[in-house]
Amino acid sequence: MxxxxxxxxxxxxxxxxxxxxxxxxxxxxxNHCSNEECENNKINLDKNDCYCFKCGKKTTYFIKGYSQVQTDLPF
Ligand SMILES: [Zn+2]
Ligand SMILES: [Zn+2]
Known part of the structure; x- marks a missing residue:
């Protein structure tokens, strides 16, 4: 991991x-939600999350390129 x-x-x-x-x-x-008005802005999201599951905005990791959208999941 x-x-x-x-x-x-x-x-x-x-x-x-x-x-x-x-x-x-x-x-x-x-990793946080990039939307400052979203409650997930203060909550640590999963490091693989690209978008906030509450408001749909990009996460800080996604904006910085740490996490990528996965289209071909191995399971
Ligand atoms: Zn959010
Ligand atoms: Zn370093």
């Missing part, structure tokens, strides 16, 4: 609860 990605150098976190990148020291960000 993949953990959070660094917004600066794209290195993956070593642990699920890591707060800082071990490669460059950048603080990890959580």
């Amino acid at each position: 993949l953990y959070k990605r660094c917004s600066k150098c794209s290195a993956s976190a070593k642990e699920k609860d890591a707060n800082f990148c071990s490669n460059c020291g950048q603080r990890f960000e959580e």
Whole structure:
């Protein structure tokens, strides 16, 4: 399983609860809804989520290119 990605150098976190990148020291960000009026703006979404399931706006990870829309799911 993949953990959070660094917004600066794209290195993956070593642990699920890591707060800082071990490669460059950048603080990890959580995936949120990009809509500031949406309650999911303050809630951590799944890192693979591309769109908010409440309001349909793009997630911060999707905007930054960390998560991608999956069209061909393996299951
Ligand atoms: Zn980094
Ligand atoms: Zn939302």
